[in-house]
Amino acid sequence: MSRIVIIGGGPAGYEAALVAAQLDADVTIVEAEGAGGACVLSDCVPSKTFIASSQVVTGYRDSEEFGVDSEGMEGVTVDARAVHERVKRLALAQSSDIHNKLIKAGVTMVAGTARLGENTLGHTHRVLVAPADGGEEYSIAADTVLIATGATPRVLPTAVPDGERILTWRQVYDLPMLPKHLIVIGSGVTGAEFASSYLAMGIEVTLVSSRERVMPHEDADAAMAIERVFRSRGMRILNNSRASAVRRTEKGVEVELADGSTVAGSHALMAVGSVPNTTGLGLAEYGVEVKPGGYVAVDRVSRTNVPGIYAAGDCTGVLPLASVAAMQGRIAMWHTLGEAVAPLRLRTVAANVFTDPELATVGVSQDEVNSGRAQARVVMLPLDGNARAKMDGLADGFIKLFCRPLSGQVIGGVVVAPKASELILPITLAVENHMTVDQLAHTITIYPSLSGSITEAARQLMLHELE
Missing domain, CATH: 3.50.50.60 (FAD/NAD(P)-binding domain)
Structure with missing residues (x-):
């Protein structure tokens, strides 16, 4: 044995x-x-x-x-x-x-x-x-x-968590009360998720992002769509801003940025990787x-x-x-x-960011297509034309589908929507099983449903193929 x-x-x-x-x-x-x-x-x-x-x-x-x-x-x-x-x-x-x-x-x-x-x-x-x-x-x-x-969680020497005001994501559940003004340092997946959830709970949130946009490693269209939602709901996002230190103050915390400016809040959440x-x-x-x-x-x-x-x-x-x-x-x-x-x-691993709305991806990325590392035809279909999305009051989000130029084989996709973690599955199955947009397009979906936009995107790619 x-x-x-x-x-x-x-x-x-x-x-x-x-x-x-x-x-x-x-x-x-x-x-x-x-x-x-x-x-x-x-x-x-x-x-x-x-x-x-x-x-x-x-x-x-x-x-x-x-x-x-x-x-x-x-x-x-x-x-x-x-x-x-x-x-x-x-x-x-x-x-x-x-x-x-x-x-x-x-x-x-x-x-x-x-x-x-x-x-x-x-x-x-x-x-x-x-x-x-x-x-x-x-x-x-x-x-x-x-x-x-x-x-x-990674700990910065100039922002050592104390479990009271300066926190890692493992320490937030020990707080006796929700923060009054949370400063989230780091706009990757973890930072974006916590910033989104605290914002939804009515907390004032400032997100410190060292890059031009939140979630810089995700699909640019998807990340920018979610950033627009964040801003529209009142989140303050400091792009191209790097936190150099976090200090306790009498009433909360002070975050010092690399340019010398400061941001004051009640708590700071460190989301700078692992x-x-x-x-x-x-x-x-x-x-x-x-x-x-x-x-x-x-x-x-x-x-x-x-x-x-x-x-x-x-x-x-x-x-x-x-x-x-x-x-x-x-x-x-x-x-x-x-x-x-x-x-x-x-290549066939699906990933999801649990923001509101969610962001799910699988397979080939837009960046690979733009750089020439992957050859693909792309369709991006906004959800605001989907009947179920209208019924549910969803104005933000989209379905993006990638396929090979000649064969029409599905090689990737992006979903920005509520429960994108569930909606990405049909695209993942298509990528994993080498399905074509024709096969996806001929699949009958529930009407009305958000998943109907996946087959609609496939039909648009199929029509392009016939032109």
């Missing part, structure tokens, strides 16, 4: 464990925080639960247009303690569900931290475990070790290659340069998505246990 030790119980670790257990391996997970790791307990699950509360508030916006007198946003109050308690309760419930699922599958769960020990003859790896209860360190022998330790949790794992001593920034170097089947040592998830820097982490972990187990496995394909 193969012996597998997994360091880290997040999506990469627990999904890998379930696969390995299903293939009759002896599996042990070493995790300090609890099943699901930081993703479930302090990152992805809590943030999306928090966003869900903001979406309830959003439902009261412009309700008079629908003939419903709800006194508007002025009549809505948000109980921070209740919101935060729900966030934590659901995170713990999800962690418990994962824990029970792992135990039922036969996985051994160890509370603690671990590092690589000695590489013995026959490539049996020794993993040194430090129990969370402070007990004596001991070792576990493994045929395969999967490093799945994730990442943690760093991999790879220190203290004994990687260098073991000979495991580590890339600049501390990320573990892996190939497309999650192997490191040391036989029997695999890595998956945010600690690899491949793509910081829970879905990708989970697939990396599964691929690692299928590979080490001799199952047929296809290498990781990022």
Whole structure:
């Protein structure tokens, strides 16, 4: 029986464990925080639960247009303690569900931290475990070790979080009250999501963006559309502004920008990226290659340069998505246990930004088309012409579809809409299964529905092909 030790119980670790257990391996997970790791307990699950509360508030916006007198946003109050308690309760419930699922599958769960020990003859790896209860360190022998330790919020030396006024995204749920004026530093995915959700809750928000637009790595049309929505709802966005320091003041915080100007607020949320949790794992001593920034170097089947040592998830820097982490972990187990496995394909991975509206993407990007790195025909179809969008009062958003110039094969798409995370699936299926715009166009959709705009975009591309 193969012996597998997994360091880290997040999506990469627990999904890998379930696969390995299903293939009759002896599996042990070493995790300090609890099943699901930081993703479930302090990152992805809590943030999306928090966003869900903001979406309830959003439902009261412009309700008079629908003939419903709800006194508007002025009549809505948000109980921070209740919101935060729900966030934590659901995170713990999800962690418990994962824990029970792992135990039922036969996985051994160890509370603690671990590092690589000695590489013995026959490539049996020794993993040194430090129990969370402070007990004596001991070792576990493994045929395969999967490093799945994730990442943690980046801390700037001039803006050290204190958990009270200067915060990481893991600390906001401990606030007794919602901020009066939140300054979000960093306009990437995390910064945009929190800025959007706090704005929806009626909080004054200033977003400090070091680039010309928010979410600079996303589709430009989509990011600019969402930025327009942010501004129209009252968010102050400081483009081309870099925060050089954050200081506590008597009443809140002061953010100093690189040009010497300052912005005052009640709280500051630091959303300036993450760093991999790879220190203290004994990687260098073991000979495991580590890339600049501390990320573990892996190939497309999650192997490191040391036989029997695999890595998956945010600690690899491949793509910081829970879905990708989970697939990396599964691929690692299928590979080490001799199952047929296809290498990781990022081209068909869908990603979503949980702003309001959401932004979802898959496959080829507009930037690749504009630069000539990809050849494609493109259609962008605004949602304001969609019947269901009109009924729901949706004026913002669009569907964008990319296809190969000659064959019409669907190679990418962008959706800006409520629940874009759901609407991107048909496009993802088309990309994954090499479907053409003709096939997509001939698919009958519900009327009225937002998904109808996907097939309409395909029909427009099909018509272009016939011209």
